[in-house]
Amino acid sequence: MIKKAVLPVAGLGTRFLPATKASPKEMLPILDKPLIQYAVEEAVKVGIEEFLFITGKHKRAIEDHFDKAYELEERLKRAGKYDLLEKINCFENLNIAYIRQKEPKGLGDAILCAKPFVKDEAFVVILSDDLIDPDHSVLHEMIKIYEEKKAPVIALEAVPLEEVSRYGIVSGKKIDGYYIVDNLIEKPEPAHAPSNLAIIGRYILTPQIFKYLDSLQPGRGGEIQLTDALKVLLDETVIYGYIIEGKRYDAGEKLGYLKTIVEFALKDTEISYQFVSFLKDKFSNL
């Protein structure tokens, strides 16, 4: 059983400056919930009990978000606002640890920081920028593959060829609904991409990855890349690729973030009706 999740949250969030100058991009709200909360809820749903956040400077708000807020809770109690109370104290039983990544040296370096936490267990990695429709449990399907194969599993999605340079790209053989990965390249130019299958921010990794991360040279962007470590890991183990079902939102850049909010607003029972009529009104003359 997989019980541990690692959530790298040390990224600088430069695509959202100045909003992310002093606040974490993971705290950007999609309606009334920050991005990071969707990631944690997704993990809780598949039975994850222990979380490790790899944090950096200016990330205090994430710790505060998952901490108890005595004063606020008292106020809400006194005001009889129990629905809100429930919304803010739903993390009380979570076991969350924090480690600081000393320098922003890349996703691979962030994952390496998780070595003492993970010990000898397989673990899940969630990148909260990739928001997956909460109605589809990608992690559940990936865990099923892991339990059968006892080997790393990465989430994949076919993307338009002109977008491959934004992702880790893999190639592989399709068997029984999943891929056996045979090559991985971090953010290739379209001409050098082995396919259009992009790595999405959900991984099931085994502790084998640490020895490769430990000795890895900086790759794309001068950073230690998880994709590069996975590529050398192929010498030791099979890596499975799972094509995600359900919609994935790229909330890590401005347009994707906006689209995510619109999609969630259209599904929100409280505001969707008014929001739709606002949109109709807005576009009626186009």
Ligand code: G1P
């Ligand atoms: C990271 C990974 C990349 C992966 C992507 C998914 O890139 O390095 O391989 O495809 O997440 O979102 P980032 O978006 O952090 O630059």
